[in-house]
Amino acid sequence: MERFLTIPDIEVFVVIGILFVFSTFEIIGGLLQNTKRSKQDWLIEIACFLSLALLIKPGIFFLSYVFGVFVFPGQEDVFSGRSLWIILPVYLLVDDLLQYWYHRMAHENPWLWKFHRVHHTAEEMGLLVSYRNAAMYFALMPNIWWIGFVLFLGGGKAVILGIMLKQLIVIGSHSTTKWDQVLYKYSFLHPLAWVIERFIITPATHFAHHGKSKKDGISDPNGNYGNMFFIWDQLFNTAIITRKYPNEFGIPDDPKDSWVSQWLYPLVKSDNPASELSGELRKSETTSLSPVELELEKGKYLWCTCGMSKTQPFCDGSHQGSKYKPLLFELKKKSKVKLCQCKLSKKGPFCDQSHLEVAQMPELSQSEVKKLIKT
Numbered sequence: 001m002e003r004f005l006t007i008p009d010i011e012v013f014v015v016i017g018i019l020f021v022f023s024t025f026e027i028i029g030g031l032l033q034n035t036k037r038s039k040q041d042w043l044i045e046i047a048c049f050l051s052l053a054l055l056i057k058p059g060i061f062f063l064s065y066v067f068g069v070f071v072f073p074g075q076e077d078v079f080s081g082r083s084l085w086i087i088l089p090v091y092l093l094v095d096d097l098l099q100y101w102y103h104r105m106a107h108e109n110p111w112l113w114k115f116h117r118v119h120h121t122a123e124e125m126g127l128l129v130s131y132r133n134a135a136m137y138f139a140l141m142p143n144i145w146w147i148g149f150v151l152f153l154g155g156g157k158a159v160i161l162g163i164m165l166k167q168l169i170v171i172g173s174h175s176t177t178k179w180d181q182v183l184y185k186y187s188f189l190h191p192l193a194w195v196i197e198r199f200i201i202t203p204a205t206h207f208a209h210h211g212k213s214k215k216d217g218i219s220d221p222n223g224n225y226g227n228m229f230f231i232w233d234q235l236f237n238t239a240i241i242t243r244k245y246p247n248e249f250g251i252p253d254d255p256k257d258s259w260v261s262q263w264l265y266p267l268v269k270s271d272n273p274a275s276e277l278s279g280e281l282r283k284s285e286t287t288s289l290s291p292v293e294l295e296l297e298k299g300k301y302l303w304c305t306c307g308m309s310k311t312q313p314f315c316d317g318s319h320q321g322s323k324y325k326p327l328l329f330e331l332k333k334k335s336k337v338k339l340c341q342c343k344l345s346k347k348g349p350f351c352d353q354s355h356l357e358v359a360q361m362p363e364l365s366q367s368e369v370k371k372l373i374k375t
């Protein structure tokens with residue numbers, strides 16, 4: 001293994017090999033013939049992949065090296081000669097924990113969400129989706145800076161091995177190959193599936209993160225933020241374990257921005273004023289102190305909890321880039337319901353008269369009421 005790791009640029013060849021194997025399976029599976037991918041998707045994915053590999057990663061590695069030399073003089077290569085079995089797990093765990101939180105923040109912070117949104121506008125999974133992020137998202141990605149720093153410390157072998165292992169899982173969890181299906185099919189493999197799905201990211205758990213809507217009972221774009229290890233999601237309460245795959249991917253109400261604006265935002269903005277990437281769209285409160293009475297058909301519904309949906313009381317996806325997520329509820333038969341629109345109900349989605357408490361506080365200004373509603 002030691003000798004193998006000293007082959008120059010071995011991780012590049014191995015990652016290309018992983019991409020080759022998964023793409024062969026995707027092509028044989030007939031997925032390219034049935035693809036929903038548009039020309040725009042291909043352009044985005046190729047631009048993101050090439051800019052990351054040729055410009056952003058080398059640039060970050062160089063800057064982290066310079067940072068190491070100036071901030072930690074004399075520490076260069078302190079890891080060399082240390083056991084790979086210690087450096088590798090430390091490197092991988094720190095790398096993946098940093099990426100978990102960065103990824104989660106990119107879903108919960110409106111500013112970072114705009115750099116990550118392109119990852120979720122893909123309407124079809126595939127290995128190239130793993131590289132689909134705005135240039136700015138990659139430039140700020142803390143674990144790429146961490147890789148550069150570990151290289152400065154002399155952890156080159158751990159980085160090489162770590163990148164190969166991680167890319168195998170990350171590419172595998174985006175690829176339409178769905179390698180985990182076999183584990184769910186045969187009951188004697190279920191104990192193994194139980195362990196694997198709790199330890200690493202599988203296509204099923206990651207596809208659920210990319211699913212378009214929670215309504216399908218499988219997807220939850222506001223969960224499963226892990227990239228290599230699934231332990232973080234379990235530790236920080238964002239885990240949704242599933243063995244099913246969503247049928248629909250993408251984001252609700254996708255304004256179909258140009259590939260250049262999705263790749264280079266905020267340097268290039270969308271010319272669609274209804275898009276978050278235009279710089280013109282302002283999300284605002286759409287809550288109301290009156291509940292709404294509706295007669296709804298039997299089925300599943302998503303109740304808006306963020307108070308910004310333009311289709312109140314239901315979710316329209318406006319919560320993206322915030323900590324809020326919609327609440328799924330199901331009606332077993334056609335029913336008359338009184339749905340909360342103030343977002344204060346403790347029995348949400350149903351009205352529990354909480355709006356009356358606010359209505360009885362005339363001393364509160366409109367903005368104070370809104371603040372109360374948001375807390």
Ligand code: FES
Binds near residue numbers: 309310
């Ligand atoms: S728009 Fe989805 S929770 Fe408000």
